[in-house]
Amino acid sequence: MSKPGPGEPQGQTETSIPLSSISIRHRPRHRYAVIGNPNSGKSTLFNRLTGLRQTTGNYPGVTVERHTGTVELKGTAAELIDLPGIYALGGQSTDERIAVDALLGRIDSKPDGLLVVVDATHLYQGLYLLEQLIELQLPMLVALTMSDMARAGGIAIDTDLLSRHLGGIAVVEVTATTGLGVSDLKSELATLHEAPVPVIGQSWPELSQLAQQLADQCGNLDRMDVIQALLLPGGAHDQLASAAMGPDVIPGARNELFGSEPPQAVEARQRYRWAREVRSAVQHEAPLLERFGAKVLAWVNRPWPATALFFLSLVLVFQAVFSWATPLMDAIDAGAAGLGAWVTASLGNGVVASFLADGIIAGVGSVIIFLPQILILFLFIIILEDTGYLARAAFLMDSAMRRVGLSGQSVIPMLSSFACAVPAIMATRVIPDRRDRISTILASPFMTCSARLPIYALLIAAFVPNQSVGWFNLQGLVLFGLYLLGIAGGLMTARLMKSTALRGPKPHFMLALPDFRRPNLQTVMIKLMDRARIFLKRAGTVIFSVAVIVWALAYFPRMDTEAPLPEPVNGQSLENQRAAAQMSQSYLGRIGKVVEPVFEPLGWDWKVSSAVIAGFPAREVVVAVMGTLYAVGSEADEGSLTQKLRAATWPDGRAIFTLPMVLGLMVFYAWCLQCAATVAVIRRETNSWRWPLFAWTYMSAVAYLGAFAVFQVGSLLTGPA
């Protein structure tokens, strides 16, 4: 997918049109913003309308993601811009500001019209946003989604009457998940640009009229600009307006409209009263029979069963990640090993063969192996998200989070960090208080993300005995312990921050709880494919380049093959001794020797130390580098990485990978911020280098000390290694 550069005209996302395509593709002629409440089915409808013709880029000049797509209409096409899901236009969260800025044309050119997504089962809140949007004076079209859910819930909506209450805006009922009604929606979309601008809002005509009057007087401000200025004292629009009209006009109007009340309270009161009236006029509810499903939900929705179910589902996720993925991983592993052996067999022992077999197949391949595991993990998290269960978890965990000074709102980002901290940190945008938001951002990278799975899986499989402890498997328990370690690190960090640098008032907690929904296969698959693409792209770029560099550093300079071996060690084949000697005089070996003393107190030799250092841009690299180092370091290519790690020794023959060393290494890995993408997203979301630098230094220090303590104490307990 190409990203449109800032200077490029809109709609040129497709550069070439395949000649073979039968349907004629049109250049989009109009741009419509798609907006609606969170969980209204906006993304599902957007995917339905645009299919694969989607692009993700940035708004020109600002680092805010801009998601657009093209919809084919009868004889024409339109570009759709997906705005963040919001409840109201006046809010101060990051998402709400982005939406308002895009609608008013502040960070993008103004859209030609609006497609407003309204959940038929949440008409009350949908109408509120609609009334606010009408003030924009743009052509509008309403997609009434979840029509199937409404019908199942005994709700019937008179769309004609609703349209009349909305000043003539067309209303189309759709079911985004099945596509029902989407063709009607498309034919309305085709003529949206010429639809009349909706009649002035009816929920609060006094506001609209006064704002119109002031806008007319002033000349260079829109009605919506004035409304924003009136409703948000001290905001950007307020400053604009007082610059344009003098400092007294807006406060005077405010006094007339709101008296001494906060403007937003008056707005909510006015518009929701109207929303209530319209809703009861257009919506007919059949008396709902108690359905079996509803009874089950009501039973599960009690405090203890719900909490128990939550923990049970987490256990299921971890179990699945390990047991379901194994056959697939074994297959990839066998494939990679076979490929490596075949390359060596057919190309001999030259530079090219080593580059392919040791650098690329052993390096990148050892990371790709974990694709099945990572996808299974993501599958669960996406399903939790899609069914509305993550929000439910936030509700259940609120009182626990209160102990560390945060609220349930931080639970959603922390749970999604089990997949990846980058989207999780972006998800903190909904947390209104800045201190709570930063504390959550700092806690999130501690959660065990999917990129940590490879090293855990490798080390656990190699060094933790596969035996059962009571009902459980020891390997599974160690993995579970590592997850707990991550959670503990994150929560203690949040606690620490909230009682020191980020001390603030007790956070309040409010969250819209979506209804339970059956996950939609198409939505889940689109999101899953997206994650697979991101993972493979990382493997193909960052991990690939690091693996190549490390291979080159480990392979060159070549040693004189005739030279006598430095110190003959008994019981090792001549080949392996030669390979080891070559390795230790390579560039990487020389660098490794320099840093070795730093990590010696953790029990690491220079190979492990270099692998960990190479892993700072992306932690999966550690596995890739170990794969390369141990492949280059042994002339015989048979044997998996696991076996090579088990066989690794210090020069005096002691094993390197002892249990205390391995546990320490995993503790290091659990707490260290080895991820450039996370550092970059913290920088972007906090808008300063201070927090990412702090997070990096703090987490590295904690990781080092943790690994040091585990290794030293463990070695004392197990006797001299």
Place this chain on the structure above:
Amino acid sequence: MKTLADLNKGYSAEIEWIDTSGPGVLRLMMLGLVEGAAVRHRGTAIGGDPLELSVYGASISVRREQARYFKVNGNAAEASSGLIP
């Protein structure tokens, strides 16, 4: 005077007056908890806090201490269960 925090599970009541100076109250009003709205108490998390309230089909989670800023009229009624009140 009774507040939303005093509602029993399964009961609903109409909001009569809101203390708009309470922390976070404005955001709750933006979600639809305003004077005249009928609100139902759907349940709580362990320990009785936070509450799950529903207003015309939308569920909102609120902490008990915040719910106290919303005064309700005296005649709370048991609402029919079912997914949508």
